[in-house]
Amino acid sequence: MPEPLVLPTITNGEHTLREWSHDDIEVLREAATDPYIPAITTVPQPFDPATAAAYIDRQKDRARAGTGYSFVVVEGSRPIGNIGPWLRDLDLGRASIGYWLVPSARGKGTATRILTTLSDWAFATLHIPRLELYVEPWNTASLRAAQKAGFREEGLLRSWQEIGDNRADMLMFSRIRSDTDQTRNRNG
Structure with missing residues (x-):
């Protein structure tokens, strides 16, 4: 059984990644109106305060169970999404990242910035050799965000x-620790 994880607060100057709170319930109301987020996550649709609270509890339970870190993404003081590495394959040296942003937070480079922030943190703190990201072939915005965040496309699953x-x-993307080291060396 994995050990419980301590969820830190991570910031990149524009966005904060922190533990979910029941005060974050309104972001789930907006997420529930998106046609896609509820289809690929357990965000409740239609929105209901009780099932939204249960969603938040499940996110908090990931760290307690040692299976992953689930961060609410905050811009200013407004929650705008979710991101986290899921650690099911940590013993094999890899973790997969999942994320979503509410529609009003898209199209501004936010996905790239939070993917970069989370990846850099995972490599430095968790010492994970490999991060994986799975993106639908039609999702051009997420494809671009993955590439800009240093992930490389590996193939179609x-x-x-x-x-x-x-x-x-x-489409499977990966970013490995040496990719990050090479980028740092090039950028000084």
Whole structure:
């Protein structure tokens, strides 16, 4: 059984990644209106305060169970999304990152910045050799964000994930610790 994890607060100057609180429930109301977020997550749709509170509890339980870090993404004082590394394959030297942003927070480079921030933190603090990210081939915004955050496309995983009632192909991206080290060396 994995040990419980301590969830830190991480900031990049523009965004803060911190533990979920029941005060963050309004971001779930906006997320529930998005046609895609509830299909790929357990964000409740339609929005209901009780099931939204249960969602927040599940996010907090990930750290307690030692299975991952689930951060609410905050811009200024406003929660705008969720991001975290899931540690199911940590014993194999890898973790997968999942994230979502509410529609009003998209299109401003936020996904790139939070992916970079979380990845740098995971490499430096958790000493994870490899991070993986799975993106739908049609999701051009997430494809660009992954590439700009230093992830490299590795290939198409056919019928990889169930989304709603269908199986979906996913593109697999990875970022390894040496990618980060090489970037640092080039940038001084």
